[in-house]
Amino acid sequence: MTGDTGAEELRTGRLLLSRPVPADLDAILALHTDPEACEHNPSDMLATREDADELLLRWSDQWNEYGFGYWTVRRHGSPEPLGFCGVKTVGFRRRSILNLFYRFFPSSWGSGYAGEAATAAVDWARAHRPDDLVIARVRPENVASQRVAVRAGLVRMEHLDAPGDDGIDWFYISD
């Protein structure tokens, strides 16, 4: 599989999404050691810098293999990451699909950034990977995340709900 060109940087009205680099390691570690940012998915929490290194390596493996993945999200002109968002190839019921991910620093919540970034990620996937379903798995109590999935164009599919790493996950899927 070759990478699609142009995926390493996406621009939206307010945001720049770029392929994560080692300089983003501090932000990856800070976000994944923040209990508020991992409240609904505690299994995603990291303990050490080595854990963050490994996570970045997994994200980079996805990029190297497929030419797209999770992006670091910033406001235009700002060096500080707001969070991370993107799609990653995962196996689901013996087919390959794209898992939509988003996690932002609590200081940035409530401004529509996650919805804007997730919409760009799903739009990119639909344009460049039209045969791949995009899914988001969201904990039932995580209302903000459910709103982001819907804003990005995904539709709730109750019959697919299934246990995940942190309990039951609600499924949202691109139609």
Ligand SMILES: CC(C)(COP(=O)(O)OP(=O)(O)OC[C@H]1O[C@@H](n2cnc3c(N)ncnc32)[C@H](O)[C@@H]1OP(=O)(O)O)[C@@H](O)C(=O)NCCC(=O)NCCS
């Ligand atoms: C989920 C998350 C990314 C949302 O980030 P955000 O930047 O605040 O999202 P937005 O500002 O784009 O808001 C998204 C929607 O959720 C709504 N919302 C935000 N916080 C909410 C809350 N606490 N309760 C209910 N709705 C909420 C907003 O009003 C908005 O609704 P709309 O699209 O109908 O206008 C952020 O809360 C986060 O990073 N959480 C921790 C990580 C996480 O849970 N990731 C998802 C794992 S499945």
